[in-house]
Amino acid sequence: MSDIKPFRVVHYLNQFYAGKGGEAFANTSPYKIDGSVGPGRLLEQTSKGKLKIAGTVVCGDNYFVENSSAIKQIIELIKSYQPEAFIAGPAFLAGRYGEACVEICCAVKERLDIPVITGLAPEHPAVDRYRKDLPILRTGTTGADMKNSIPRMGEILFKLLQGIKLSSSEQNLIYKRGLKKNAILEKNAARRAVAMLITKHRGENWQSELPMPKNDLVTPAPAIKEKSFTLALITDGGLILKGNPERMPSGRSDRYCKINIDSWEKLTPEKVEVNHFGYDNRYVLADPNRLVPLDIIKTLEKRGDIRLHPVIYSTAGAATAIENAASFGRGIASELKKAGVQAVILTST
Amino acid sequence: MQLQIAEYPVSSLEWGDENKYNDGKLIINKDSILSYLKSSNELDELIVTDLDLILPETSTRVINVFDVLPAYARLGEGVSNFPGFLEPFQIAGHGNSATLSNFSILATSSRPSRYNKVMDKSGLGAEISPYGGHFHLALQAEPRNSDMSNTEYYKHLKKIGLRIGTYLSKLAAEVRPANTLFYTLEAHxxxxxxxxxxxxxxxxxxxxxxxxxxxxxxxxxxxxxxxxxxxxxxxxxxxxxxxxxxxxxxxxxxxxxxxxxxxxxxxxxxxxxxxxxxxxxxxxxxxxxxxxxxxxxxxxxxxxxxxxxxxxxxxxxxxxxxxxxxxxxxxxxxxxxxxxxxxxxxxxxxxxxxxxxxxxxxxxxxxxxxNLPGQEKVIGGNEIEPLSDDPKAKPQNPHSAIxxxxxxxxxxxxxxxxxxxxxxxx
CATH class of the missing domain: 3.40.50 (Rossmann fold)
Structure with missing residues (x-):
């Protein structure tokens, strides 16, 4: 291989793996270092002359998350090396670092149109969102796996650069894209089912051919026995303050909003409206209390049956990523717990 | 309960003057099938409009298939075939039976339905279907009374198909089978x-x-x-x-x-x-x-x-x-x-x-x-009804790629x- 000119690669690292420092340096703005750093050296060594790291681009984890311009700065730094391929991380299970790796890979793929690769642990939430778009190597959860991951990433990147088909064992190192097609297998489904049943009985390993979606199982809270309790109202029906001051999207939500209803007797079209692309909004626009029953709840509150939490939480549930919805839920739940709320009515559309 | 099924594989199929099964070679006389159906009262409600022999590895497409039926017969005195449906009720599952293997009967429907199926005998459709290599008899039949409900029509269609299957299997059973399958759960x-x-x-x-x-x-x-x-x-x-x-x-x-x-x-x-x-x-x-x-x-x-x-x-x-x-x-x-x-x-x-x-x-x-390639010969109708859920979908020409x-x-x-x-x- 020594007679082949190595491919020019740019490597992206966070402040920690670039040797700058830990959390104290997480606000570091993007900068570049010519040549390889840290894990990049291992990549070059193990590639045996096939890959050369022209430059390393570094950004602090917090800086990347908090500055929307970070990605533009990073792309400019990457471009300055005129790379033939790009490698980010691996980030293992690191949350912000992993998000940066996948987003930068996407941007590089789109703007520079060169092969890219990154690496994440299976539990990293970015895997499910990006595996359709990017080759992501399956890694361990910590940097202890660097010695395994980075040579594999180099080998796969080299094959992508050369347009060589990955071997089936290499394909298994990359997360499947999460798509499906029909294939013809050697045995019919009945024979495979009986074989799987026997394998399952023996306690040996078997693999279901239809994976179940990985949803959390939430045990319902016990019923409230008290006579009077604190209740909150939540909706995923896209309720917003008139004019949408919190700029809630109409679907694929990335946020939830809070509507203070402490002084209101009911919802009125003068005060609230709806932004949600997933259902016919006309009836709700005419009477928003049919989306969130504030009018009825206020009557109950006056009778002393309940105490109402003064804030309605709202998002637009249409086509929202499960990870986003789960993070809204955690955010809302922690606020409700702090406020001593005991029960919630969540109206969904 | 012990069931013994004699298998008669079909490796060649043709019309002839007589009905005969010998060493994989099945010769069928169309008239004798029709007169058998008539004598079994299966033609009281439907008229058989066509019977076709379909061979594997030929450029043939059967369309508007409503059901794929076996050629299967229970043998012996006093037994009922397809009990409760074709013949009087009795418990099935015990005794001797005969079946033609590598063979099936395609009951085509003259009534449009987006659930009707196609059977290609060459190209991808034949490669991926377990019936791709089968020899078939394709049955076309229509109600004598056009007001007949779909349920009644389908019932008679299935009965005619199964009846033909019993006839052919009994015919084959006159010779020694290639293979006999023995089914019993006894001695757990x-x-x-x-x-x-x-x-x-x-x-x-x-x-x-x-x-x-x-x-x-x-x-x-x-x-x-x-x-x-x-x-x-x-x-x-x-x-x-x-x-x-x-x-x-x-x-x-x-x-x-x-x-x-x-x-x-x-x-x-x-x-x-x-x-x-x-x-x-x-x-x-x-x-x-x-x-x-x-x-x-x-x-x-x-x-x-x-x-x-x-x-x-x-x-x-x-x-x-x-x-x-x-x-x-x-x-x-x-x-x-x-x-x-x-x-x-x-x-x-x-x-x-x-x-x-x-x-x-x-x-x-x-x-x-x-995508299925075009086929030269088409049996079962002149066009393939729209199979999709799209109300604007048009019928497809059955000879062309579909x-x-x-x-x-x-x-x-x-x-x-x-x-x-x-x-x-x-």
């Missing part, structure tokens, strides 16, 4: 895991009360019950009219029963079949699922169960609930499930899920599109597990 071996087969027969969300499914019964209000597997192999069950991904041929040649028999006494102890339907109301569904699980676990004493279904939607949910019920009482399960194309991702494959369903086997993506969903090719998507087509994640 001890120490092997007991396996029950849970076989859903029909989905009542899309069903007609005039249908004959189990021994001629329409299964309205059915409570789960136990059958000997031989009853199914011997003609107790006819496929329901709403037959996406199933057909009568694959009930008689049920691949799960065949495979369980192969392992019976060696790796497993096959204890029987629980048959059920997918009901519509919540009360009926709960009762049916609960009783199914109980019959498998506590009446048959199964340690393991294998589940197949028919239809989509509610049956998918019923399978999930059946799996949960069985696993809760320590019966380990696998189930054969088709998948839906949905949004194309691996997350969107079924209409119902359960974490307990950790051992599913794929019967393929039922609605994945497939695009269909996998489930619209006979046998390719088989919910009883007869096909090798399966979902693969990419």
């Amino acid at each position: 071996p001890s120490g092997l895991p007991k396996v029950a087969y849970v076989c859903m027969l029909a989905a009542l969300q899309n069903w007609d009360k005039g249908e004959s499914i189990l021994y001629g019964d329409n299964l309205s209000g059915m409570l789960p019950t136990v059958l000997h597997p031989n009853e199914i192999l011997d003609g107790a069950v006819i496929a329901p009219n709403f037959n996406l991904g199933i057909d009568t041929y694959s009930f008689l040649n049920n691949p799960v029963i065949q495979e369980l028999y192969k392992k019976h006494g060696k790796e497993i102890d096959f204890v029987g079949v629980v048959v059920c339907v997918s009901h519509v109301t919540r009360n009926q569904r709960e009762r049916s699922i609960g009783m199914t699980a109980n019959l498998a676990a506590n009446v048959l004493g199964a340690d393991l169960a294998i589940i197949t279904k028919v239809g989509g939607g509610i049956p998918e949910s019923d399978v999930m609930l059946t799996i949960e019920s069985l696993e809760r009482i320590k019966v380990k399960t696998t189930a054969i499930m088709w998948a839906h194309l949905g949004n194309g991702t691996i997350q969107d494959i079924l209409t119902a899920y359960s974490p307990a369903a950790n051992a599913l086997v794929s019967a393929g993506i039922n609605d994945a599109l497939v 695009q269909v969903r996998c489930r619209e090719i006979c046998g390719v998507i088989n919910q009883l597990g007869a096909s090798r087509v399966a979902l693969e994640e990419i």
Whole structure:
């Protein structure tokens, strides 16, 4: 291989793996270092002359998350090396670092149109969102796996650069894209089912051919026995303050909003409206209390049956990523717990 | 209960002056078939408009196929064929029978339906169908009275097809068979895991009360019950009219029963079949699922169960609930499930899920599109009715290249597990 000119690669690292420092340096703005750093050296060594790291681009984890311009700065730094391929991380299970790796890979793929690769642990939430778009190597959860991951990433990147088909064992190192097609297998489904049943009985390993979606199982809270309790109202029906001051999207939500209803007797079209692309909004626009029953709840509150939490939480549930919805839920739940709320009515559309 | 099925493989098929089966060579006399049908009163309601012989590896396409039927006959004095449906009721599953293998009867329908199927004998469609290599007799028949309901029409169509099958099988049975299959559950071996087969027969969300499914019964209000597997192999069950991904041929040649028999006494102890339907109301569904699980676990004493279904939607949910019920009482399960194309991702494959369903086997993506090449000869009509759900879809010219969903090719998507087509994640 020594007679082949190595491919020019740019490597992206966070402040920690670039040797700058830990959390104290997480606000570091993007900068570049010519040549390889840290894990990049291992990549070059193990590639045996096939890959050369022209430059390393570094950004602090917090800086990347908090500055929307970070990605533009990073792309400019990457471009300055005129790379033939790009490698980010691996980030293992690191949350912000992993998000940066996948987003930068996407941007590089789109703007520079060169092969890219990154690496994440299976539990990293970015895997499910990006595996359709990017080759992501399956890694361990910590940097202890660097010695395994980075040579594999180099080998796969080299094959992508050369347009060589990955071997089936290499394909298994990359997360499947999460798509499906029909294939013809050697045995019919009945024979495979009986074989799987026997394998399952023996306690040996078997693999279901239809994976179940990985949803959390939430045990319902016990019923409230008290006579009077604190209740909150939540909706995923896209309720917003008139004019949408919190700029809630109409679907694929990335946020939830809070509507203070402490002084209101009911919802009125003068005060609230709806932004949600997933259902016919006309009836709700005419009477928003049919989306969130504030009018009825206020009557109950006056009778002393309940105490109402003064804030309605709202998002637009249409086509929202499960990870986003789960993070809204955690955010809302922690606020409700702090406020001593005991029960919630969540109206969904 | 002991069933002995003599197999007569078909390797050549032609019309002739006489009816004869010899060493794989089947010669059929069309007139004698028609007069046999007439004498059996099968032609009182329908007129046979055409009978065609279809050969594998020829550029042929049969369209508007309503059901794929076996050539199968029970033999001997006083036996009923397809009891309760074609001939008077009696229990099936015991005695001697004959069948033509590598052969099936294609009952085509003159009534348009987007559930009718195609059968190609060359190209991709033939390659991926378990019936691709079969010889067929294609039947076309029309009602004498054009007011006849679809239910009645389909019933008579199936009867004519099955009747022809009994005729041909009895004809073959005059010579020594190439192979004899022997089915018995007797001498249950001890120490092997007991396996029950849970076989859903029909989905009542899309069903007609005039249908004959189990021994001629329409299964309205059915409570789960136990059958000997031989009853199914011997003609107790006819496929329901709403037959996406199933057909009568694959009930008689049920691949799960065949495979369980192969392992019976060696790796497993096959204890029987629980048959059920997918009901519509919540009360009926709960009762049916609960009783199914109980019959498998506590009446048959199964340690393991294998589940197949028919239809989509509610049956998918019923399978999930059946799996949960069985696993809760320590019966380990696998189930054969088709998948839906949905949004194309691996997350969107079924209409119902359960974490307990950790051992599913794929019967393929039922609605994945497939392109089939044109075929020279076309049998069964002049055009292929729109098969899609799109109201603007136009009929397709059956001679040219066509695009269909996998489930619209006979046998390719088989919910009883007869096909090798399966979902693969990419």
